[in-house]
Amino acid sequence: MAKSKSAYSEPTKLGKSDHHIIVVWVDNETGVLARVIGLFSGRGYNIESLAVAEVDKLKHLSRITIVSIGTPEVIEQIKLQLRKLLCVHKVADFNRSDPDILFRELALFKIASSSKNQEKVKKICKKYNSIILDKSKKSFVIQITALRREIDKLITVIKPLGLVSVSRTGAVAMTRGPEAFK
Amino acid sequence: MPKLLSGAEIVFKALEDQKVEYIFGYPGGAVLPIYDELKNHKTIKHILARHEQGAGHAAEGYARSSGKPGVVLVTSGPGATNVVTALADAYMDSIPLVCISGQVPTHLIGTDAFQECDTTGITRPCTKYNWLVKDVNDLAKVLHTAFEVATSGRPGPVLVDIPKDIQFKKGTYEFKKNKNLKLNGSKKKKISEKELDQFIEMMKKSSKPIFYTGGGVINSGPEASKLLRELVSITGFPITSTLQGLGAFPGSDSNFLGMLGMHGTYEANNAMHDCDLMINIGARFDDRITGKIDEFSPKSKKIHVDIDPSSIGKNVKVDLALVSDVNIFLSNLIKRFKAKNKNFIDINQKNIKNWWQQINKWREKKSLSFINSNKTIKPQYAVQRLYELTKDKETYITTEVGQHQMWAAQHYKFDEPNRWMTSGGLGTMGFGLPAAIGVQIAHPGKLVIDIAGEASVLMTMQEMSTAVQYKLPIKIFILNNEYMGMVRQWQELLHEKNYLESYTAALPDFVKLAEAYGCVGIRATKPSELDEKINEMINTDRPVIFDCMVDKMENCYPMIPSGKAHNQMLLGPEDDKEEISAEGKTLV
Numbered sequence: 001m002a003k004s005k006s007a008y009s010e011p012t013k014l015g016k017s018d019h020h021i022i023v024v025w026v027d028n029e030t031g032v033l034a035r036v037i038g039l040f041s042g043r044g045y046n047i048e049s050l051a052v053a054e055v056d057k058l059k060h061l062s063r064i065t066i067v068s069i070g071t072p073e074v075i076e077q078i079k080l081q082l083r084k085l086l087c088v089h090k091v092a093d094f095n096r097s098d099p100d101i102l103f104r105e106l107a108l109f110k111i112a113s114s115s116k117n118q119e120k121v122k123k124i125c126k127k128y129n130s131i132i133l134d135k136s137k138k139s140f141v142i143q144i145t146a147l148r149r150e151i152d153k154l155i156t157v158i159k160p161l162g163l164v165s166v167s168r169t170g171a172v173a174m175t176r177g178p179e180a181f182k
Numbered sequence: 183m184p185k186l187l188s189g190a191e192i193v194f195k196a197l198e199d200q201k202v203e204y205i206f207g208y209p210g211g212a213v214l215p216i217y218d219e220l221k222n223h224k225t226i227k228h229i230l231a232r233h234e235q236g237a238g239h240a241a242e243g244y245a246r247s248s249g250k251p252g253v254v255l256v257t258s259g260p261g262a263t264n265v266v267t268a269l270a271d272a273y274m275d276s277i278p279l280v281c282i283s284g285q286v287p288t289h290l291i292g293t294d295a296f297q298e299c300d301t302t303g304i305t306r307p308c309t310k311y312n313w314l315v316k317d318v319n320d321l322a323k324v325l326h327t328a329f330e331v332a333t334s335g336r337p338g339p340v341l342v343d344i345p346k347d348i349q350f351k352k353g354t355y356e357f358k359k360n361k362n363l364k365l366n367g368s369k370k371k372k373i374s375e376k377e378l379d380q381f382i383e384m385m386k387k388s389s390k391p392i393f394y395t396g397g398g399v400i401n402s403g404p405e406a407s408k409l410l411r412e413l414v415s416i417t418g419f420p421i422t423s424t425l426q427g428l429g430a431f432p433g434s435d436s437n438f439l440g441m442l443g444m445h446g447t448y449e450a451n452n453a454m455h456d457c458d459l460m461i462n463i464g465a466r467f468d469d470r471i472t473g474k475i476d477e478f479s480p481k482s483k484k485i486h487v488d489i490d491p492s493s494i495g496k497n498v499k500v501d502l503a504l505v506s507d508v509n510i511f512l513s514n515l516i517k518r519f520k521a522k523n524k525n526f527i528d529i530n531q532k533n534i535k536n537w538w539q540q541i542n543k544w545r546e547k548k549s550l551s552f553i554n555s556n557k558t559i560k561p562q563y564a565v566q567r568l569y570e571l572t573k574d575k576e577t578y579i580t581t582e583v584g585q586h587q588m589w590a591a592q593h594y595k596f597d598e599p600n601r602w603m604t605s606g607g608l609g610t611m612g613f614g615l616p617a618a619i620g621v622q623i624a625h626p627g628k629l630v631i632d633i634a635g636e637a638s639v640l641m642t643m644q645e646m647s648t649a650v651q652y653k654l655p656i657k658i659f660i661l662n663n664e665y666m667g668m669v670r671q672w673q674e675l676l677h678e679k680n681y682l683e684s685y686t687a688a689l690p691d692f693v694k695l696a697e698a699y700g701c702v703g704i705r706a707t708k709p710s711e712l713d714e715k716i717n718e719m720i721n722t723d724r725p726v727i728f729d730c731m732v733d734k735m736e737n738c739y740p741m742i743p744s745g746k747a748h749n750q751m752l753l754g755p756e757d758d759k760e761e762i763s764a765e766g767k768t769l770v
Contacts, residue, residue: 008469009469009472009473009474009475009745013476030314030316031302031303031306031314034303034306035306038306038307042307073495073496076495077492077495077496080491080492081492083491083492084490084491084492085311086311086327086331
C-alpha cells in the first residue's frame with residue numbers, strides 16, 4: 001500500500017449511480033437558469049438533458065426538468081442544495097423506473113433519403129405518435145414523442161436510413177392521477 | 183402618494199433601517215451617486231480601505247467579531263472582482279456580508295462598457311444569493327431581502343448590483359419584514375420530544391462519548407456558547423472543536439481536548455477515532471477534520487446538529503440528524519435532559535471513567551510540545567508568550583493562513599466566542615490584517631492582534647494605511663521565517679526538500695515599513711527579549727507591526743498526513759521517516 005502524505009484524501013469508493021429526473025419550480029427571474037445550472041456544474045453534478053419553460057404567467061413560475069445521473073448521496077445533495085436557493089419553490093426527484101411517473105421527450109427528425117427508406121422510417125416511427133411536419137421530394141421532418149431511451153434507440157435504427165438532423169427537447173415529467181406534486 | 187426617493191437615497195434608508203453603523207468600501211465611477219448620498223447620513227460611517235479585498239475582509243472581521251452583518255460598498259468592474267475573494271471567504275465560513283456594487287447604467291449593460299463586468303455572474307457561485315436591480319422600485323425590497331438572506335439560517339454573503347442610472351432614478355421605499363423567507367430550504371420545524379429523547383438516550387448509553395463542535399455554535403450567538411458550556415458541565419463529556427469553533431467552549435477548561443483535525447491534538451483525534459458516540463454540533467465534517475473518510479471514526483454512532491440540511495449527510499452518514507439553530511436546539515435539549523436526569527454526571531461517571539483514563543493517556547503524549555531554544559525564537563514559543571501576556575485582557579485574535587495560523591490555533595487558548603477570526607474554509611492569505619481593522623472598528627479600545635506570517639501579510643499590507651487613517655491601534659504580530667512556511671513544510675515532507683519558490687528572497691524591512699506607513703515597528707530576534715518587546719507592543723496605543731524573527735525550519739506538528747485516519751498522526755520530525763509515494767504527491 002502506497003503511503004500517501006498528501007494534503008487531500010484519496011477518493012473513497014463510490015456507490016451505484018442511477019438516472020433521476022429532477023423537477024424544479026422556480027421564479028422566472030433574471031439569471032434563474034444560470035443559478036440552477038451553475039449549481040450543477042460548480043458542484044460537479046451531471047446534466048443529461050434539460051427542459052425549461054414558464055408554466056404560470058401570472059406567478060412567473062418556470063418549471064425546469066433535469067435528467068441527472070448520480071449516486072443516491074449525490075442526488076440527495078442536489079435536492080438539498082437546490083432547495084436552499086431563494087428562487088426555488090419546490091423540488092421533485094423521480095426515479096426513472098417509478099411506474100407512477102410519466103416521462104416524455106419530444107424529438108424532430110429530418111430524413112433525406114430515397115422514398116423507400118423514407119417509408120421505412122415513417123413505419124418505424126408510427127408507434128411513437130409520429131406527425132409529419134414538413135415534406136419535400138427528397139426529405140421530410142417527423143415529430144415523435146417517446147421515452148428518452150426509446151428515442152436513443154430509434155436514432156441508431158434510422159441513422160442509416162437517411163437521418164440528417166435531430167432536435168430533442170429533453171425529458172419532461174408528470175405524476176399520474178389527480179394529485180399534483182406538492 | 184408616498185414620497186419618491188432616489189436609488190441612492192433608498193440604499194441609505196435601507197441601511198439605516200437595518201441599523202448599519204459602518205460601511206467598508208472604495209469609491210469609483212459607477213457607485214458615485216451612492217457615495218454622494220453619504221454626506222446626508224451621519225449615523226453611517228464609511229471606512230475607506232486601500233483595496234476592495236481589504237474592505238471585504240474588514241467587513242468580515244467586523245461580522246465575525248460582532249455577530250452583525252458586515253456591509254461592503256464597491257464600484258463596478260475591478261471593484262467587484264477585487265471583492266470576490268472576500269465573498270468566497272465569507273461563503274466558506276458562513277459569515278454574513280452584504281455587498282453593494284455599482285454597475286454601469288442599464289442601457290450599457292452587455293456592451294463591454296468601461297469598468298463593466300458580469301458581477302452577478304461572477305459572484306453567483308460565491309454568494310448565498312445575488313441580485314441585479316433593474317427597477318428602482320424593486321430596490322428597497324431587494325436590499326431588505328439581502329439582509330435577511332445574509333443573516334438568517336446558515337449565514338453568508340450576498341451581493342446587490344445597482345446600475346448607475348438606478349441610483350439616480352426616483353422610486354418608492356418600503357420596509358416590511360418578509361415573513362415567508364425560507365431557511366436554507368427547510369421550513370422552520372420544531373425539534374420533537376421524540377428526537378430529544380433519542381438524543382438523550384444515545385448519550386446515556388454511550389461509554390465513549392465526545393462533543394465535536396464548530397463555527398455553527400459561534401454563529402448561533404453568545405447564548406449558544408453558554409448553553410454548550412452547560413451541556414458539557416452536566417454531562418462531563420469530553421469536547422473538541424474545529425478551527426472555526428474555537429472559543430465557543432473555554433480552551434483552558436479541563437474537558438476541552440484542544441482542536442481536532444489535520445493539525446489537531448493527539449488526544450482530540452484519537453478520541454474522535456475511538457469514540458462510540460460523536461455529537462457534532464454546528465460543524466460540517468470538513469476534509470481537514472475527517473482525514474480518510476473510510477476510516478473516520480469507524481465504531482461510533484453519530485449525531486449531527488446543523489442549521490443547513492445540505493450539510494447533513496454530505497460527507498459522513500449520521501445516525502441522528504437534527505436540522506436546527508444551535509441555540510434553540512441546546513436550550514430545548516438541556517431543559518428536557520435536566521428534567522429527567524438529575525445528577526446525571528455523578529451517576530454516569532463510572533460509565534465514562536475508562537474513557538477519560540484513555541484520553542488522559544493520550545494527553546500524556548503532549549502532542550503540542552516542541553523543543554525550545556534559547557538562541558532562536560521558536561514560533562510556538564512566541565505564540566505562547568503572546569497568550570500569557572495578553573490573556574488577562576479582552577483580546578481579539580485574527581490570523582493569516584499557514585503555519586502561524588495553526589500555531590495560533592494550537593497555542594493560544596480562547597475562552598470566549600467571537601474572539602478568534604480566521605479564514606478556515608477558503609484559507610485566504612492576507613485575511614488577517616484587514617480583518618483586524620474590522621474587529622477594531624467593532625471593538626474600540628480592545629486589544630486586536632493579527633498573528634501573521636510575513637508572506638501572507640504582504641498580500642494586504644496596504645491596509646496598514648487604513649489603520650493609520652482611522653487611528654486603529656491594531657497589532658500585526660508577524661512570525662517571520664522568510665518562507666511560506668506551510669508550503670515549505672509540504673515541500674519538505676512531499677517533494678524531497680525541493681523548496682521551489684517558497685522562499686521570499688527580498689522581504690521588506692518590516693520596521694521601516696511600519697514607519698513608512700506612520701505606525702510603529704518593533705523587531706524581536708532573541709527569545710530573551712521577546713516578553714519585553716511584546717509588552718512594548720501591547721502598551722503602544724498606535725498600530726504596530728511586530729517583526730518576530732523565528733526559526734526558519736520549524737514544522738507544524740502534530741499532523742495527520744492526508745489519506746490517513748485520525749489515529750495515524752505524525753507527532754514530530756522523528757515520526758516522519760516514511761518513503762514518499764508518487765501517488766501522494768499528485769494529491770497535494
